[in-house]
Amino acid sequence: MTLTSPVVQAPVVEAVSMQPIVAPPKKKRSIVVWACYFWLGAVILLAVFANLLPIAEYSVPVGGSRVPPQWGSLDLLLGTDSYGRSILSRCIHGARVSLVVGVVAGLTGLAIGASLGMLAGYFRGRTDWCLSLVADAMLAFPPLILLLALASILTPSVATILIGLTLVTIPSFLRLARATTISWSSREFVRAAKNLGAGSSRILFKEILPNIVPSMGAFFPIVIAALIVAEGSLSFLGMGIPSPQPSWGGMISDGKSAIATAPHMVFVPAAVIFFTVFALNQIGDHLRSRFDRAMQD
Numbered sequence: 001m002t003l004t005s006p007v008v009q010a011p012v013v014e015a016v017s018m019q020p021i022v023a024p025p026k027k028k029r030s031i032v033v034w035a036c037y038f039w040l041g042a043v044i045l046l047a048v049f050a051n052l053l054p055i056a057e058y059s060v061p062v063g064g065s066r067v068p069p070q071w072g073s074l075d076l077l078l079g080t081d082s083y084g085r086s087i088l089s090r091c092i093h094g095a096r097v098s099l100v101v102g103v104v105a106g107l108t109g110l111a112i113g114a115s116l117g118m119l120a121g122y123f124r125g126r127t128d129w130c131l132s133l134v135a136d137a138m139l140a141f142p143p144l145i146l147l148l149a150l151a152s153i154l155t156p157s158v159a160t161i162l163i164g165l166t167l168v169t170i171p172s173f174l175r176l177a178r179a180t181t182i183s184w185s186s187r188e189f190v191r192a193a194k195n196l197g198a199g200s201s202r203i204l205f206k207e208i209l210p211n212i213v214p215s216m217g218a219f220f221p222i223v224i225a226a227l228i229v230a231e232g233s234l235s236f237l238g239m240g241i242p243s244p245q246p247s248w249g250g251m252i253s254d255g256k257s258a259i260a261t262a263p264h265m266v267f268v269p270a271a272v273i274f275f276t277v278f279a280l281n282q283i284g285d286h287l288r289s290r291f292d293r294a295m296q297d
Contacts, residue, residue, distance in 0.1 A: 033286045036279035043276060047095035055086060058093040059244045062086045066262035079264045081254060087265065090246040091272050097158070097247045098276070101231050102224040105162050109169030109223070114216055116170075117177025118204055122185055132178070135171040143168045147230060151239035161240060165227050176219055180212040218288035225280035232273055248273050 046053070055075055056062045061084030062075040069079040075086040120131040150164040184190065185208060193203050228248075234240035235249030236256075243250065248269045255265025 033282055036282040039275055040279045040283065043095050043272075044099065046092045047099055050092045050096065053092065055089045055092065058085060058090045058246050060085065062089075066258060066265065068262070069264055069268075078268050079262070081251070081265055082258065082262075087251070087268050090251055091248070091269060094246040094248045094251060094269070095272075095276075097241055097245065098228045098231055098273075101158065101161055101165065102227040105165035105227055106169060106220055106223045108162075108166045110173050110216060110220060112166075113170040113173025114177040114212070117174040117179075118181045118208060118212070120174070121178040121181025122200065122204055122208065124182075128178070131174065135174045138167070138171040139175075143230065144233060147234055148237070148239060151234060156239055156242055158241065161231060161234060165230060168230065169223055169227065172223065173216065173219075176215065177212060180215050181208055184208050184211045215288075218284055221280040221284035221287065225277040225284070228273065228277060228280075 061080075062073075063080050063084050063086075065080065065082055065084050067076060067080040067084070070076050075088060078087040078091065081087055081090070116131050120128040146168065147161075147164040151160060154160040154163075185203075190203060190207050193207055198207075231240060231247065232249030232252070235247045236253045238253060240249055241247040251269040252266050252273075255262065255269075259266045
């Protein structure tokens with residue numbers, strides 16, 4: 001009788017297909033961007049609730065003439081101007097003018113420019129040629145010269161500045177909307193909508209408009225920054241908001257004659273303009289990198 005040794009079978013190792021797990025890249029959150037959001041939010045809140053803050057009126061003297069910044073009093077924290085008025089109060093109330101002018105003129109230019117740009121980019125042909133010609137002609141004309149001409153013809157006021165700044169912003173929004181519309185109008189879903197019999201108005205407002213809003217919205221803070229600088233330039237030249245209504249550019253103009261003895265009258269409002277414009281540009285770049293689908297594609 002022969003003994004057969006049991007067959008020892010080696011354990012079968014099942015091959016498991018292991019796919020490498022790659023963690024999604026972490027997006028760097030710059031502290032500069034968040035500081036810009038904080039600064040802009042603080043400026044907006046101070047401007048909105050300026051009347052509720054424990055500060056003096058912007059037209060009421062609170063101390064001596066050209067007092068430098070000092071501790072101990074909130075009204076004297078940033079010093080006083082030539083008339084003894086609080087620079088802190090005037091900067092906060094001046095933010096109202098700059099923000100209102102920038103936002104209202106920017107929104108009006110956005111609405112008009114985006115509408116014309118969508119028509120030019122979608123219909124092309126003569127419509128595109130005429131609108132592009134008008135935009136190029138407006139861009140070729142120096143913006144500051146146009147604003148000075150309007151301010152010299154019309155009475156300097158908030159309405160005059162709004163009209164001038166709106167005219168300046170329309171060509172930029174028109175060209176951006178036109179280029180974005182041309183890009184999106186050649187996509188498959190737009191062709192499918194045309195094949196299904198959708199009209200031009202439905203395609204423009206239902207298919208193309210939602211896709212160009214992120215690009216226009218990301219460009220909007222940068223335009224506001226440029227408008228704030230333009231309003232400050234007009235006020236500095238004496239063609240902006242009339243006194244006693246404060247504006248950042250007007251404060252710089254009032255203090256330029258005393259820059260040697262009281263430099264805070266110039267550097268304080270100039271610093272406010274710098275940080276606000278810098279914050280708007282950083283926020284615009286951040287919004288564009290995050291929401292602009294053209295960059296993500």
